[in-house]
Amino acid sequence: MMEDQAHRLHPLTILYRALKAAPQYLPIFFLIAYQRTQELSWLVIAETLIGAAVTIPYFLLWYLLFSYRFTTEGIIIQWGIVQRQERMVPYDRIQNVNIQRDLLHRLLGLAKIEIETAGAQTTEVSLNAISVAEAQQIQQLLLERKGQEHLPHSSIPHHPLSPRRAIPSYAVPNSHILLLGLVRFLPVTLFLIALIFQFLPDSLRDFILHTVTASINRALHNPLDFPVFPTASLLIGTVLLNQLLSAILTTLLLGNFRIEVHPTQLITTSGILTRRTYTIPRHKLQHFTITTNIVLERFQLASLGGATASQPQQGTAQYPLLPLSTYDVIAEFLYRHFSIALPSTFQPVHPRHWLRLAFYRTTILSAIGGFLLLFSPAGWILLFFIPFAAYRSYLHYRHFGYALSDNVLFLRSGILRRRLTIIPLAKLQGYGGTADPLQRWWHLRTLWVETAAGMRSLNSIADLPIPTFQSLLHHIRRSVTQQTASATTDNPTDGNS
Amino acid sequence: MQIEDIFPEHKEHIYQLAPEVRTIWGLQLMIGSVLVSIILFVVDLLWLPVHLLFVGFPAAVTLFSGLLGAILLPSLYYQRWRFLILESEIVIQRGIIVQTITFVPLARVQHIEISRSLWERLFALATLVIFTAGTRKADVRIPGLDTSFALSLRDYIRSRLTASDVL
Structure with a gap:
C-alpha cells in the first residue's frame, strides 16, 4: 500500500448501502401504495422510480467523495457531500482494529473495518465496505505501525481472520449453544409468539381463542370442573414454542462461538448471520458470573460471562465469554488466564436469614392482600401465597453461599437459575455494611460490595453473624488498600485506557 | 455497627456534621409536611364523600406527625452521622432505621463536587459529593459541612487521588 495515496472503498459499496437502506423506505412505499390503491397503479411505480432517481445518485456521490489514505503519522479519511469533513487518527492512538462482516457483506464478498481509539466512546473511523483481502491488509498494516509507535505494548492483537501466532x-x-437456547427463557420470544399468533389462519386462531375462553368460563362457573387438559396443552404448547424460538435466536446470536485470549485483551467472535467481534481489554473486566440452572447443573454445564462498565450492544448485562461449557473448562479458563481458583466449599449465612426474608415477604403480602380485601375477595389470593413465599425464602437461604479467597469474593445464589458471582477485590469501587432493626435485634449484619459494572442487587451477603461480618470486612479492607497501594506504585503513569 | 468500634485507633479523626444541619433538616421536614397536609386537605374537601366534620382529619394527622418528626428525627439522624477520612479511604456511618456503613477507597474516586443549596447558603454550609465509578451505593454525599472545612477536605482528597487502572 503506497504512502499518501488516496484510496476509495470497494465499488460494490454503492449496492451494499442501497440494499442496506432499502428497508427504511419500505414504510413510505407502503403508505404511498395504500393511498393509491383506488387510483392508477402506475403512479406508485412512478413515485418509486423518482425515489430511486434521487437516492441512487446520493449513494454514488457519497462513494465518489469518500477517500482514505495512510500517511507516516496516521490514517486520514475524507467524506461528505455538502459538508466536507476530514479526520486524522494517529497510529499510536489506535486501540483495536475490528473486522465485521454481516450477511450482506458476506454475500458480496465485502468487509467492514472499524478503528477504535482511546478517547472516543464510539468507533472513530469505519471503512464500510472494502474487500476482505484489503481489510486484512489494512489491519495488518495498522497494527504493525501501532506496534512501532508504541513499543511497551509488546503484544500486537490480531484478528481471527489472520492467525499468525499460537494464541490460546x-x-x-453449536450443539451446546442450541442446548443453551432450549433451556433458557428469553422474554423476547413471548412477543414473537404473540406476533405469530396474529398471522395464524383465522379458523385456527378462532378455535384456540374459543377453547380458551370456553374453558375459563366453565372454570369460573364450576371450579371443580377445571379443564385440566386444555390448560395443560396450551401451557405446554406455549413453552415448547417459546423454547424453540429461543433456541433459534440464541443460535443465530451466539453460534460458531470462539474466544481468543491475548495477553492484553479477549477477542470473541460469534453469530451465524452477522459475525460480531468483540474486543474486550482484559483490565476492563470487572466481575464474572457463572450462570446455570437446575437442569444444566446435572450435566455439569454452565455459562461464563464477564461484566464491564459499558454494556455490549445486545442489551445483555454481560459479555458472553464461554456460553455453556463444562465446569472443568470454565474453571481451567479462569485459573489459567485470570488466576482465579474456584472454591470447593461455600459458607452458609446465619439460618435466621430465611426467617427475616419470610418475615418481610409475609408483611408485604399481607399488607397488600389486606388492603385489596377491603375492595374485593381477590385479596385472598395474595394471602394464599404467604406459605409459598416463606418456603421460597427457605430455599433461597439453602442455596446461598459465599467464599472469600485472598483477593476474590465468590457469591453463589439462586434457586432455579443458579449464579456464581466472582468479584475480584481489586475491582471494588466501594463496600460496607447495613443493619435493619430486625438484624440489630438478632445481632446480624449485611455486607455489600460494588464494582463499576452494575450488579443488580446480587452484590450482598445478608445476615452474617457480627464476628464473621467484621472479619470479612477487615479482610476485604486490607486486600483493597494493599492492592490500590501496589497498583499506584507499580504503574503510576499508565493512564492509557 | 459503630464506626468507633471499627477504628478505635482513629478516634480523633472521626468527624460529625455541623450542628446547624439539624435545623436545615427540621425546617425541610416541616415545610414538606405542611405542603403535603395542605394538598391532602384540598383533595379531601373537593373529592372525598365524607361528613364535613372529618374533612380535616387526614391532613391534621399528617401535619402533626410531620411536625413531631421534624422535632425528633434530625437530632437522631445527626447522632448517627459520622465520617472518617484516612490516607487511603473514606468511611461513613449513617441511618436510623437501616444503619449503614460505607467504605470508599480514595484510589477509586472519579471526581469531587461541592454543592451549596439555598438552605445551606443561609447557614454557611456546604455538601461534599464524592463520585466513584460504582453505580448506586458507592457514591457518597456528606451534607452540612462548614464551607471552609468542605474546601479543605476536598483539597485533601484531591491531593490523595492517584490514577487507578481499574477502569
Whole structure:
C-alpha cells in the first residue's frame, strides 16, 4: 500500500448501502401504495422510480467523495457531500482494529473495518465496505505501525481472520449453544409468539381463542370442573414454542462461538448471520458470573460471562465469554488466564436469614392482600401465597453461599437459575455494611460490595453473624488498600485506557 | 455497627456534621409536611364523600406527625452521622432505621463536587459529593459541612487521588 495515496472503498459499496437502506423506505412505499390503491397503479411505480432517481445518485456521490489514505503519522479519511469533513487518527492512538462482516457483506464478498481509539466512546473511523483481502491488509498494516509507535505494548492483537501466532483459544460447539437456547427463557420470544399468533389462519386462531375462553368460563362457573387438559396443552404448547424460538435466536446470536485470549485483551467472535467481534481489554473486566440452572447443573454445564462498565450492544448485562461449557473448562479458563481458583466449599449465612426474608415477604403480602380485601375477595389470593413465599425464602437461604479467597469474593445464589458471582477485590469501587432493626435485634449484619459494572442487587451477603461480618470486612479492607497501594506504585503513569 | 468500634485507633479523626444541619433538616421536614397536609386537605374537601366534620382529619394527622418528626428525627439522624477520612479511604456511618456503613477507597474516586443549596447558603454550609465509578451505593454525599472545612477536605482528597487502572 503506497504512502499518501488516496484510496476509495470497494465499488460494490454503492449496492451494499442501497440494499442496506432499502428497508427504511419500505414504510413510505407502503403508505404511498395504500393511498393509491383506488387510483392508477402506475403512479406508485412512478413515485418509486423518482425515489430511486434521487437516492441512487446520493449513494454514488457519497462513494465518489469518500477517500482514505495512510500517511507516516496516521490514517486520514475524507467524506461528505455538502459538508466536507476530514479526520486524522494517529497510529499510536489506535486501540483495536475490528473486522465485521454481516450477511450482506458476506454475500458480496465485502468487509467492514472499524478503528477504535482511546478517547472516543464510539468507533472513530469505519471503512464500510472494502474487500476482505484489503481489510486484512489494512489491519495488518495498522497494527504493525501501532506496534512501532508504541513499543511497551509488546503484544500486537490480531484478528481471527489472520492467525499468525499460537494464541490460546476456545470454541464452543453449536450443539451446546442450541442446548443453551432450549433451556433458557428469553422474554423476547413471548412477543414473537404473540406476533405469530396474529398471522395464524383465522379458523385456527378462532378455535384456540374459543377453547380458551370456553374453558375459563366453565372454570369460573364450576371450579371443580377445571379443564385440566386444555390448560395443560396450551401451557405446554406455549413453552415448547417459546423454547424453540429461543433456541433459534440464541443460535443465530451466539453460534460458531470462539474466544481468543491475548495477553492484553479477549477477542470473541460469534453469530451465524452477522459475525460480531468483540474486543474486550482484559483490565476492563470487572466481575464474572457463572450462570446455570437446575437442569444444566446435572450435566455439569454452565455459562461464563464477564461484566464491564459499558454494556455490549445486545442489551445483555454481560459479555458472553464461554456460553455453556463444562465446569472443568470454565474453571481451567479462569485459573489459567485470570488466576482465579474456584472454591470447593461455600459458607452458609446465619439460618435466621430465611426467617427475616419470610418475615418481610409475609408483611408485604399481607399488607397488600389486606388492603385489596377491603375492595374485593381477590385479596385472598395474595394471602394464599404467604406459605409459598416463606418456603421460597427457605430455599433461597439453602442455596446461598459465599467464599472469600485472598483477593476474590465468590457469591453463589439462586434457586432455579443458579449464579456464581466472582468479584475480584481489586475491582471494588466501594463496600460496607447495613443493619435493619430486625438484624440489630438478632445481632446480624449485611455486607455489600460494588464494582463499576452494575450488579443488580446480587452484590450482598445478608445476615452474617457480627464476628464473621467484621472479619470479612477487615479482610476485604486490607486486600483493597494493599492492592490500590501496589497498583499506584507499580504503574503510576499508565493512564492509557 | 459503630464506626468507633471499627477504628478505635482513629478516634480523633472521626468527624460529625455541623450542628446547624439539624435545623436545615427540621425546617425541610416541616415545610414538606405542611405542603403535603395542605394538598391532602384540598383533595379531601373537593373529592372525598365524607361528613364535613372529618374533612380535616387526614391532613391534621399528617401535619402533626410531620411536625413531631421534624422535632425528633434530625437530632437522631445527626447522632448517627459520622465520617472518617484516612490516607487511603473514606468511611461513613449513617441511618436510623437501616444503619449503614460505607467504605470508599480514595484510589477509586472519579471526581469531587461541592454543592451549596439555598438552605445551606443561609447557614454557611456546604455538601461534599464524592463520585466513584460504582453505580448506586458507592457514591457518597456528606451534607452540612462548614464551607471552609468542605474546601479543605476536598483539597485533601484531591491531593490523595492517584490514577487507578481499574477502569
